[in-house]
Amino acid sequence: MSSTLAGAFGVAALFVAVLALVFAIQALRARTVTSDKLTPAAAPEPEPQLEQPEPKPGTVKSELRKLNKDLAATRGELKETLQHLAVVRYDAFGDTGGKLSWSMAILDNHGDGVILTSINSRADARTYAKEIKTFTSESKLSPEEEEALETLRKESEQP
Structure with missing residues (x-):
């Protein structure tokens, strides 16, 4: 368990x-x-x-x-635990299908946590991690990472 x-x-x-x-x-x-x-x-x-x-x-x-x-x-x-999760799946390249690439935001109640991204192509897969502090990142976020982060931001604003 x-x-x-x-x-x-x-x-x-x-x-x-x-x-x-x-x-x-x-x-x-x-x-x-x-x-x-x-x-x-x-x-x-x-x-x-x-x-x-x-x-x-x-x-x-x-x-x-x-x-x-x-x-x-x-x-x-x-x-303070990482308990909020949002996943966005997508095709990173036009020559692949199945939405094998993904971005996942994992945050606590304060909007602190991490965004993990895996970009899959026919030849390889690359994985990235970006730190998040109060729903923002010092690193540039992709549109899919922004979407995952925005999903959790909206959830936190709900009563």
């Missing part, structure tokens, strides 16, 4: 665990609220403080906070 797929499964499992903890806490709160209603008038609760004290280690609340921190860190790391 690829590391990207394993990472995606890990994030999904972490998300499910966080949801389960949230539902468990809500159920405990609901049970506590109903038992509080059965007791005689209790003293008013103090105003919630802006900074809550750190919960005791090993409690559900502390575990939930740790999971939230881990999830936020994982989301931050995921933004």
